[in-house]
Amino acid sequence: MLLAAYDGNTLVDWSWVNDHTTEIWQRVQEHLQLVGWSLLWGVVLALPLALLAHRYRHLRGPALSVTGILYTIPSIAAFSLLLPYTGLSQNTAIIPLTAYTLLILVRNVLAGLDGVSGDVLEAAEGMGYSGSRRLFSVELPLAVPSIIAGLRIAAVTLIGLVPVAALVGQGGLGTFMLDGFNRDFQTPLTVATVLVVAIAVIVDALLLLVQRLATPWNRRMARA
DSSP: OBOOEETTEESOBHHHHHHTHHHHHHHHHHHHHHHHHHHHHHHHHHHHHHHHHHHSGGGHHHHHHHHHHHHHSOHHHHHHHHHHHHOSSHHHHHHHHHHHHHHHHHHHHHHHHHTSOHHHHHHHHHTTOOHHHHIIIIIHHHHHHHHHHHHHHHHHHHHHHGGGGGGGTOOTTHHHHHHHHHHTOHHHHHHHHHHHHHHHHHHHHHHHHHHHHHOHHHHHHHHO
């Protein structure tokens, strides 16, 4: 079965899909690997940076400025700068992708911490909570919705950016896009695009579910 034609080329040639099922699954796994590692390293770097910027206010401006500059570097330029050092490896893709998550994550962690009510903080102090205990027992749990909102934005952004890494041989589903462009063949382009959108929707929904599970008090308040 073929879908509508486009410039003499079918949008989806199902015989091609059947012949490449194993490769499609492999590319999906590669795509998820790149997203997962980049997001993980983004959290590892952004969370302590945001906590420092929250604790020491004079660091907030520099932290946001540096992560903002990293966010504006074009991916192709970043790949070119890294190639002499990291070669055609996953690191060439993961380092820039991680950098692109930092601004989003740092901003959302700070927004979540800043949004904690002063009354709540005073109550925690009145109960004898130390600074670190208040941070981990009160402030961070209350900041979870904002933090996960940042994770959702960062994850969807990464899912859309990973195909560009096909230019350095690490593109996951971007490999199909590059192949489709080079051969003027619509099917791999269509398959890759649909799968990228599907992955973004599924990952976003899963992170939203995590948010709901991690903030049971919000569900109780909604039912009240």
